[in-house]
Amino acid sequence: MKGSDQVMGSWAPIENLVRRKLFILLLFLWVCAITASVTYDHKAILVNGQRRFLISGSIHYPRSTPEVIYI
Secondary structure: OHHHHHHHHOOHHHHHHHHHHHHHHHHHHHHHHOOOOEEEOOOOEEEOOEEEOOOOOOOOHHHOOHHHHOO
16 A cells, blocks of 8 residues: 555656646636737727726835835
């Protein structure tokens, strides 16, 4: 019984490698299957023909006061 555990245990790293490669392959295929058309006009970005308004911002930390950074 002990010898069979050692033999089966030696396959564990190979099985994990196969599982990882299969996961990466499936993830790659899923990402490739998703397509989107992204364009823009004078008002907004169009994703698959639907207008999307993107609002973004940033904080320049060296110009911020400690009260803003350490809330």
